[in-house]
Amino acid sequence: MNSFKAKAKAQHNIDTHDPITVTYRHILTTNITNKHPLRVVALVDSDAFYAACEMVRLGVDRETPLVVMQWSSFIAVNYPARKYGISRFGKDLVSVEEARKRCPELRVVHVATYKEGQAEPGYFDKPDPLTHKVSLDYYRRESKKIHQLIADSVPAGTSERASIDEAFIDFTRAVLDVMLERWPHLSKPPQDDMDSALPTPPPINWDGLGHLIPSNDGVEDPEAFDHETTWHDVALSIAAELMDNIRKEIDSRFGYTTSAGLAKNKFLAKLCASYKKPNSQSILRNTAIVGYLQPLPFQKIRFLGGKLGQAISEEFEAATVGDLLSIGLGELQSKFGDNAIWVYELMRGIDRSEVKERPDQTKSMLASKNLPKPITRPGEGQHWIRVLAAELALRLREARAETPGLWPKSIVLHARKGYESSRSRQAPFPFVQDATVDVIAAAGDKLWKELVGVSWTDKTKVSSLQLSFTGIATQETGQQNIEGFFGSRKRKRTEEEDVEKALDDAHDVGFSEFTCERCSKNIKIPWGGKEEEMQAQAIRVEHEDFHFAMDLAKSADMATAAPSKRPDSRSKTTAASSKPQGKGIEKFFKRR
Template sequence: MWKGKSKAIISDFEDIHRIITYRHLLSQNLGVKDPLRVVALCDSDAFYAACEQVRLGLDPALPLVVQQWDSLIAVNYPARKYGITRMEKISEAKRKCPELVVVHVATYKEGEAEPSYWENPDTLTHKVSLDHYRRESMKIIQMFKDGLPTAEIEKASIDEAFIDFTRPVRDEILKRYPYLAQVPPDAPNGLDSPLPPPPPICWDNLGTVIPAHPNEEQLDGSSTTEPQEDVGASETGAVDGDDSSTTWHDVALSVAAEFMMNVRHEVYAKLGYTLSAGIARNKFLAKLTASYKKPNNQSVLRDVAIPNYLTPMPFQKIRFLGGKLGKALAQEYDVSTVGDLLTISLDEMQRKFGENSIWVYEILRGIDRSEVKEKSAVNKSMLASKNLLHPVTKPSQGHHWIRVLAAELALRLNEARENIPALWPKTIVLHVRHGYDSSRSKQAAFPFTRNVTVDVIAAAGDKLWKELVGTDSSRSTPISITSVQLSFTGIELAETGQRNIEGFLKARPPVSGDQSSAAAGSTKRKRDEREFSEPPFVQLAAEDVREDVKVSETSARVETSFVCKRCGKRVALSDVDASAEDAIARDMLAALRMEHEDFHFAQELAGQSEDVSAPRKIRPSDTPVTKRKVPKVKEGIARFFTQR
């Protein structure tokens, strides 16, 4: 058994105190182990409240809160001085501050295509919308990308983003100190020789530099709650002691601090939002550093300050160490701070909590090797949901919420397609929860249409609702639906230069002379009326596959049909399509293949979404049912985490 406590020593952190060589500086990409790595976490101050303050053109000094139904979801810093906190009741907040400005979030209402700021929104008929905050968040992220084109930017949440400054910082160091670009002839170890001593650093106007030897007040962390009048106006930091401990990584931090300061100035000037930031050597430390001094400030954590910054910190404040795992560690070793846990060896920790506890061992020492990865611009799914205070008890009541959710999906999809017109979802999914225990879902292929409207999405949602819940006349048992979710999945980007099937169906080549114009007009009207409700191909019967209807290889005409390898059926162009010019017919056949593949894909989705309560017919060809696997009991550190 491990017993007792002792103080942590600097050698526990020697992994982050590495000698930086020419090879480190001149290498293109050393990844997460780069000793010159610099990462920042940028956090928008009281973001929802700031969005409303900017939208309404209010004085930032006014106390303002954002309300959602009866609770508060955002409190700006002037309001926090009155002791107002998030999730507090609005009546209590107004009692503390009678001049409080209260803004209820925008809400969707049936019959409205866009959310609005209603005077008295009702949870029984309205749905909360965060679209305005989402758009403002995208503006900030885009300004990061424009101002830092060579940095890696990862959106962490609606109001946070990680920025990997390693590449732009390295380029700037070589630009400022060109003598580092060449290895000196007398370097003892060539590329592996240490860099010469760094120049002195002036930290003025670069933010708050966390001291290497803090006093008790400085260890308290967040030391200000008052926003500055001007971004960076009073942000000065002095490094305690002399410059003997200055490293090239400190130079990298100072360069990143300059870049971050410029970006924050730009966001404030153009959008009116103040930002706080933490700058350190990895994501974990940057996240902790960002909250050191807020709002409207940026804090810098030098390597030399990491041990004294972490050791007195309650370890259960660290992400993923505040739940079951943190409680287990506290009980097992009778510890409360990071410094207490540093005395436990890796072997001891792995013996108690499994091999994967090396993650805990490293995090306690400020080591984090997770990458900053830019997320795809294409969201694979979009979800609109509503938790119902008063459950739906009749199937006919579902139409109201389907239309409300459809309005949100229509707005979000159309906004996404403004930037990327080729985006389209493959599937629409309806999910309902009965009470608090059971839930069911249905999905179907989402039909293509030129204009995405609320009516189009609501029609698809209503169809799924009838299949999943039924109608008033078809149900014999009562229902109690407490949650409704409508979503798009499989949102993909079409390939460049690819034409959709609509182009082939609507733009026809001229018909031959023996066909009358009246017949052609009738065909076109029928095709327009169809509006893609039928598969745009002619599917032949199985017995027709044996007939030799394929054009011979020696024929001058291109092939107008193909045999599907999945279903064994021959699929052919219509007579009108087959009579088109060779190039057009070839394109039509290619599109036909793609549509037929989508047809099979939709069938597979429909099969996956069948109601589990419906009896399944067993065919002789079906494979025998295998025994259900018993979930494996998690071992080690994994048992302390819940899979989402």
């Protein structure tokens, strides 16, 4: 049998996350990196978030079974409903009728939707996907409140919004501050020797701090850990206190329960956050990492559930993390390329990624609709543009309420026909006093007319529309147009006329796309008149020249390589052999 596929029965040579000697320098440093021996990261996750939002909005009891629908599918099922075997996926995926049979008292809520003629989304008994568009605005607002509370509860720059219902927190800085406050003697190294090891850590009372994940030997009694206590355990216990306080504050102020995982890095924190849910937190000590990882099906780990995970499973006849621990780095790289070191380290709980604070201010806003019934006549597009405009108007108004100077530079309309590349038109979006639905829809309608006027045929079927603002930034205070200096007596234009004037004056260019056969990258090119065609050809040539330069660079590093031959940029076709075949794990991911 291939040695790669042999199931090793010997003791695995793996990273056991042995404790590092912690010194006074580690405690007193102001330069905290992802290599700090007392690093603690948490992942906090809102429990069944969309369902929880609707429960708060409706004021229902927490024990009330509730599901959230989007058209005919469940998008959220709260934990009381799950007790009746109702789920969003798997063997418990059922219809709403079957769900009501299983649980007669089940509350069913459809997400809010936009409808033409309404400036804000509403809750309808029977929203129609042919005329309505789903709105997640309420969930975004609730999410923002939670993330802001988290950011305000920890030192600046130590929290990261991971998704609408998840956030990472790097507690290392906060933990070190607490340690120095509780044990002041740690700030005074003996004989001023910063590299002296810290004294023996104090015992830890884990009661009330969360679920302690069992160590390698399966010991579950926290008191049995006392003789093994490390300073990283102390750091975890302090972080657990801080995390518990934040979770209680989220519940008290907003009514949302959360679950959390605490460990030495982001990967492990996210993995153990679901250990005991809902409304709990789990702690993964370094001595428990290996035992926790080994039985996990590795294809359930993020990024390993698709083609890459399947290929690894078939190559090594492996199903769990433990099955892969006998595979050496060299063996893994020989089959999946140098970047397979990422897989090798992940299986051992190694993750060096930082917790990075993301800027609050968004630079773009997008409203989109995949159309269940394609648009077949130009006049049908205006209905959906008004629906999309309503969403953009609401989101821009909310953003400007927090930051009054915000304004988008451009408005962009994308339309896609089936599986073809989308086409778009864009134009500057002029400043007006109030970006109402009518104002935004007027701008979108003009772009739509230009878009369909160029390419519409009897066979056209538009299956997707996107209307977006780009280049959102804060305007300078006191900014005004030239008429403000001279007090013009001309009739003041309406907001709609402001939009029309700016669109007429702007040199707005439509865009199409082509896909490079060598790198699979989608390149936007202008289209329309003769001048745009020449510019499009120049863009193609420039992109092909880039690959030519890369070929030359590679050949310089290969003494035996044959001289590269520059591709003919004027050719209308490219040989199929020029398509990249992909190396290592890269070929399992779609290049963007």
